[in-house]
Amino acid sequence: MRIFGLSFKVVKTLLTTQYAYMLEYRIEIALWALSGVLPFIMFSLWSQNDVGNSFGLNDIGLARYFLSAFLVRQFSVVWVVFSFEEDSLSGRLSPYLLQPLHPLLRYVAAHLAEQATRLPFAIAIAITFFILNPSSFWLPSLPQFFLAYLSTHFAFTIAFLLQSLVAALCFWTEKSSALERLIFVPYLFLSGLLVPLSAFPSNVLKVAMLTPFPFLINFPAKILSGMPVDIFNGFLAQILWISILVPSVNILWKLGVKRYTAMGA
Amino acid sequence: MHNNPSDLIVVDQLSKYYRVANKQPGFKGTLKHFFDRKTYDVPAVTDISFKISPGEVVGFLGANGAGKTTLLKMMCGLIHPSTGLVDVGGFSPQRRQTAFLKEITLVMGQKQQLIWDLPPMDSLYVNAAVYGLSDHEAKVRINELAEMLELGDELTRPVRKLSLGQRMKSEILASLLHKPSVLFLDEPTLGLDVNAQARVRSFLSEYNKRTGATILLTSHYMADITALCPRVICIHKGKLFYDGDLDSLANSLSPSREVKVELKNPCPSEQFKKYGDIQDLNDRFVCLLVSRDKLTDVVSNLLTDFDIIDLEISDPPIDQLIGELFIRGEVN
Numbered sequence: 001m002r003i004f005g006l007s008f009k010v011v012k013t014l015l016t017t018q019y020a021y022m023l024e025y026r027i028e029i030a031l032w033a034l035s036g037v038l039p040f041i042m043f044s045l046w047s048q049n050d051v052g053n054s055f056g057l058n059d060i061g062l063a064r065y066f067l068s069a070f071l072v073r074q075f076s077v078v079w080v081v082f083s084f085e086e087d088s089l090s091g092r093l094s095p096y097l098l099q100p101l102h103p104l105l106r107y108v109a110a111h112l113a114e115q116a117t118r119l120p121f122a123i124a125i126a127i128t129f130f131i132l133n134p135s136s137f138w139l140p141s142l143p144q145f146f147l148a149y150l151s152t153h154f155a156f157t158i159a160f161l162l163q164s165l166v167a168a169l170c171f172w173t174e175k176s177s178a179l180e181r182l183i184f185v186p187y188l189f190l191s192g193l194l195v196p197l198s199a200f201p202s203n204v205l206k207v208a209m210l211t212p213f214p215f216l217i218n219f220p221a222k223i224l225s226g227m228p229v230d231i232f233n234g235f236l237a238q239i240l241w242i243s244i245l246v247p248s249v250n251i252l253w254k255l256g257v258k259r260y261t262a263m264g265a
Numbered sequence: 266m267h268n269n270p271s272d273l274i275v276v277d278q279l280s281k282y283y284r285v286a287n288k289q290p291g292f293k294g295t296l297k298h299f300f301d302r303k304t305y306d307v308p309a310v311t312d313i314s315f316k317i318s319p320g321e322v323v324g325f326l327g328a329n330g331a332g333k334t335t336l337l338k339m340m341c342g343l344i345h346p347s348t349g350l351v352d353v354g355g356f357s358p359q360r361r362q363t364a365f366l367k368e369i370t371l372v373m374g375q376k377q378q379l380i381w382d383l384p385p386m387d388s389l390y391v392n393a394a395v396y397g398l399s400d401h402e403a404k405v406r407i408n409e410l411a412e413m414l415e416l417g418d419e420l421t422r423p424v425r426k427l428s429l430g431q432r433m434k435s436e437i438l439a440s441l442l443h444k445p446s447v448l449f450l451d452e453p454t455l456g457l458d459v460n461a462q463a464r465v466r467s468f469l470s471e472y473n474k475r476t477g478a479t480i481l482l483t484s485h486y487m488a489d490i491t492a493l494c495p496r497v498i499c500i501h502k503g504k505l506f507y508d509g510d511l512d513s514l515a516n517s518l519s520p521s522r523e524v525k526v527e528l529k530n531p532c533p534s535e536q537f538k539k540y541g542d543i544q545d546l547n548d549r550f551v552c553l554l555v556s557r558d559k560l561t562d563v564v565s566n567l568l569t570d571f572d573i574i575d576l577e578i579s580d581p582p583i584d585q586l587i588g589e590l591f592i593r594g595e596v597n
Contacts, residue, residue: 007394007397009394010394010395012394013390013391013393013394014391014394017380017383017387017388017390017391020383020387021380021382021383021387024382024383025382091373091376092376092377092378094338094343094371094373094376095371095373095376095378095440096378097343097361098341098342098343098361098366098369098370098371099366099392099395099396100363100366100367100395100396101395258345258359259345260343260344260345261283261344262338262343262344
């Protein structure tokens with residue numbers, strides 16, 4: 001059995017080893033999970049006044065949206081650029097490049113293992129949220145949950161590919177994490193992490209929808225919270241972005257590797 | 266360069282240039298560096314050619330920055346050459362084809378591929394899966410290499426808790442798990458104590474004998490080179506200036522040998538001048554430097570002409586000779 005060209009054994013071994021590694025850092029991961037509470041801050045901010053109503057959402061709708069945004073963020077957060085830069089500068093990338101496994105797949109395994117480690121903390125935070133806001137409690141239907149799960153994985157894939165594109169610039173700039181800021185700022189504003197995209201003026205919304213960012217948080221969060229959303233076009237856009245980014249990362253990686261000088265190694 | 270089928274590695278007119286930026290010190294230099302950055306190409310390796318046969322153990326010698334590590338990185342495919350050609354077993358290394366990667370390994374002293382917070386065994390099973398080894402094959406191979414490297418419980422302790430020597434041996438085990446036939450070793454004994462160095466050396470020698478693997482080694486420790494490498498390639502300022510066996514290098518570096526004589530009775534120095542250059546004369550002890558072609562005659566005459574208690578012939582230490590060679594920059 002093969003998964004994305006890898007044998008099941010490679011996938012299983014990579015994931016179990018990375019999970020064991022992540023468990024070594026479970027306290028750190030709990031803190032990272034707690035540090036992702038930005039959607040809750042935004043919820044308390046918007047629910048203090050009537051601004052939330054202008055989004056077309058009441059307090060319960062707003063609470064569900066931001067809890068969903070928090071959960072989607074927990075399972076689509078990406079840090080490949082930072083690990084890659086460190087490995088590249090320290091020379092750890094060199095042995096990875098000489099093994100018959102694309103180095104980026106190691107980072108994919110590390111991210112998936114981290115998501116599994118985050119799961120109990122994310123559930124605990126969600127339960128706490130419901131205890132504090134009992135009126136906002138809801139359980140998505142099974143199809144709703146499945147679609148949200150799928151779109152969150154697509155969101156993770158897009159975010160991973162976007163950061164990999166920046167990470168590949170390490171072969172040129174050595175400090176590509178600085179360039180990651182160029183993605184982070186539009187991500188923050190256009191993904192729906194600070195405010196649901198329905199709050200944006202229509203012109204801004206039209207431009208935002210031409211970027212991958214609304215499909216990283218806003219789209220999966222809307223599905224999970226049960227808000228009305230164009231599911232077909234949302235998934236189409238996610239698949240489109242993935243199909244643009246995969247060859248782009250491939251090309252940039254191949255060009256970059258030619259320039260690799262194995263610094264620090 | 267004509268490729269002989271018996272050649273495993275062919276390096277032909279290989280060069281590598283690194284582009285570097287030049288920054289002058291001070292605030293003015295910083296501003297100039299920011300607005301008008303000047304870069305230039307630094308030659309790391311220039312026009313190097315040689316061939317290596319299967320099963321050979323070859324040592325690369327050179328001072329820091331000579332270009333030996335760059336050469337090794339190009340041969341294993343880690344970096345792309347600027348010009349020239351490398352062929353390793355019919356593969357172009359920089360293409361990093363899976364079949365090629367399964368045949369080689371690179372070990373770098375003090376650089377690790379093992380996961381820091383997990384025991385080496387976890388990394389070993391990842392490597393086994395990546396190289397397509399079955400669980401049974403992996404177990405047999407790990408046991409075999411662990412025995413050769415004298416590793417036991419260390420493999421189930423977190424890497425961060427291991428000593429440098431234990432870590433290096435675990436790194437070597439991880440690098441050799443897939444039975445590579447070409448080993449690129451860059452300073453594999455760097456930072457190890459004398460005993461650990463000796464164990465790594467004897468392991469590599471044993472590995473070469475058992476598997477017939479080709480070993481290419483850079484090291485600053487002459488003991489590594491003298492113990493393992495019958496053939497050496499000397500690199501100086503990016504250029505090859507010696508390729509041959511270690512003994513011939515020692516002969517060309519040092520055309521003379523030291524003859525130390527212990528006499529029964531003291532003799533004046535004038536009596537020894539005709540035999541060679543007097544290096545030392547102290548009471549009953551004389552040290553002469555004698556050219557190799559006259560050595561037999563001189564020793565025979567000394568034994569006839571003097572009442573001798575002991576006589577010793579030796580080469581100057583090879584590391585001293587190589588050190589002088591790098592300073593001089595040429596072989597005699």
